Amino acid sequence: VPLNTRIFIPQHPRGWAKQIALKDGANDCMVNAYTSQCRSANTAIPQDIGYTCDTAGGSSGSPVIARSSRKVVALHHCANCPNRGVPINYIKAEIEEYFTRDECTDNSACSDGNLCNGVEICDSASKLCLPGTPKTCPDNNNVCTNNVCRPEDGQCVGVPVVCEDLDPCTANSCHSGIGCTYTALFGCNIIPTTLQADTGQAGNMFDVRAKNKNIEISAFQVHCTLENQTVRIRIYMKTGTWQNFETDPGSWQEIFVAEEVLCAGVGTITKLPSLPSSVSVSAGETVAFYVTAESSAFAYTRGTAVGNVYNEDDNIQFLGGSGNVFPFGTVYQPRIFNGNIIYFVEGQTDIPSWIPTSQPSPKPTSQPSPEPTSQPSS
Numbered sequence: 001v002p003l004n005t006r007i008f009i010p011q012h013p014r015g016w017a018k019q020i021a022l023k024d025g026a027n028d029c030m031v032n033a034y035t036s037q038c039r040s041a042n043t044a045i046p047q048d049i050g051y052t053c054d055t056a057g058g059s060s061g062s063p064v065i066a067r068s069s070r071k072v073v074a075l076h077h078c079a080n081c082p083n084r085g086v087p088i089n090y091i092k093a094e095i096e097e098y099f100t101r102d103e104c105t106d107n108s109a110c111s112d113g114n115l116c117n118g119v120e121i122c123d124s125a126s127k128l129c130l131p132g133t134p135k136t137c138p139d140n141n142n143v144c145t146n147n148v149c150r151p152e153d154g155q156c157v158g159v160p161v162v163c164e165d166l167d168p169c170t171a172n173s174c175h176s177g178i179g180c181t182y183t184a185l186f187g188c189n190i191i192p193t194t195l196q197a198d199t200g201q202a203g204n205m206f207d208v209r210a211k212n213k214n215i216e217i218s219a220f221q222v223h224c225t226l227e228n229q230t231v232r233i234r235i236y237m238k239t240g241t242w243q244n245f246e247t248d249p250g251s252w253q254e255i256f257v258a259e260e261v262l263c264a265g266v267g268t269i270t271k272l273p274s275l276p277s278s279v280s281v282s283a284g285e286t287v288a289f290y291v292t293a294e295s296s297a298f299a300y301t302r303g304t305a306v307g308n309v310y311n312e313d314d315n316i317q318f319l320g321g322s323g324n325v326f327p328f329g330t331v332y333q334p335r336i337f338n339g340n341i342i343y344f345v346e347g348q349t350d351i352p353s354w355i356p357t358s359q360p361s362p363k364p365t366s367q368p369s370p371e372p373t374s375q376p377s378s
Contacts, residue, residue, distance in 0.1 A: 001049050001074065001087055005031045006067040009076060013056035021053040028067070029053035033082050049074050050082030103127035115154030144174035166271035168219035168342040187348030191313055191341045195223055195267055197299030199323070203292020204300055204337035205242035206321030207307070210285055213315050214346035216278035220291055223299045223338035227265030231293045233258045233272060234327075237279055242288035242321060243306065246331045252290060255279065266299060269340060280346070281316075291337065292326050303334030310336055315345055 006028045009021040021029060033050030051064070055076060064074035064085040074085030104110050110120035110129035118132020137156035140147040145158030163172040163180035169188035174180050208217065224231060235256035238245065245251045256275050264270040281287045292298070303310070303320035311318045323335035 011059040011062035014058045024052045048084035114151040116149035143179040168274045200299040201323045202326035205290045206337045207319040209317040210281040217343045218278045219274040219342040221269045221340040224263035224270040226263040230260040236290040249328045300338045301336040303336045306334045
């Protein structure tokens with residue numbers, strides 16, 4: 001990239017909306033140096049290009065684009081004066097092998113081993129592999145399965161429908177001829193915390209204490225601020241309090257991972273699937289939970305003191321805890337987890353049958369006698 005090449009940098013500094021750096025003061029942004037400041041002695045890339053276009057944390061990876069050609073000439077990756085980018089010719093040399101394809105000579109060279117996307121063929125003119133026609137599986141007339149193609153053998157198989165309403169107080173099931181049904185669970189209890197957030201981070205640690213009965217915690221609902229964005233959420237637990245174990249991952253057990261949770265946004269509960277297994281808390285016992293996203297996505301509230309009872313009902317107490325950087329990082333306290341805790345009292349988790357287990361008889365099994373069979377005693 002020649003010196004004095006005029007450039008611009010589209011970017012998302014600090015995660016903000018897109019901004020474009022065009023000017024260096026009153027002058028156009030341009031390449032003004034070659035520098036090895038961001039390079040170690042053993043690197044395969046000897047020099048970066050330098051420029052004084054404005055960038056900020058989060059801008060790394062942004063394209064540095066030549067104004068004249070509108071082509072990417074570097075990737076921004078290092079700050080200070082000058083800011084620096086890796087010349088694109090070095091990047092091209094590293095990755096171009098992944099974008100080249102060997103020419104085919106016959107159909108056998110084109111098969112990808114997936115029998116559901118058709119038979120790939122080698123085009124004799126271009127010497128390139130052409131895709132086949134995907135297999136379509138017919139409707140199997142079963143509302144509780146989806147008929148899909150199995151890649152390894154090309155057979156159409158019924159894959160069970162997943163019935164999920166994200167309501168921890170219902171039992172989800174699928175019934176032939178009806179489809180998904182959601183039956184209210186007897187004895188489901190919800191203890192709310194708050195949604196009056198005034199700060200936030202990735203997650204929270206807090207204690208839950210059972211009072212006079214054994215309880216089973218089955219789900220959590222959270223206050224995720226990234227409206228219509230998906231995040232990965234993890235839940236950890238340990239027996240006893242979280243205090244003095246904030247940065248000790250070895251003391252915690254991971255009990256839940258949700259890969260793509262759609263956040264509902266500020267002031268609205270974000271629902272999570274139920275825990276794979278309920279967490280049992282015996283009467284008088286304290287159990288700690290660490291509920292967290294993998295980025296700064298949770299809103300929560302400043303508390304008054306660590307360990308204060310923030311909310312309770314007849315069966316459990318929810319205590320004030322901490323805010324935490326993921327994973328097991330910087331701790332802010334006291335903080336109040338925002339969301340809901342869903343639990344059952346032990347022995348009250350039976351699911352009622354969704355329909356009667358047998359049909360009632362259509363009529364009496366015998367006729368009543370027309371008159372008394374014997375005289376009443378005197």
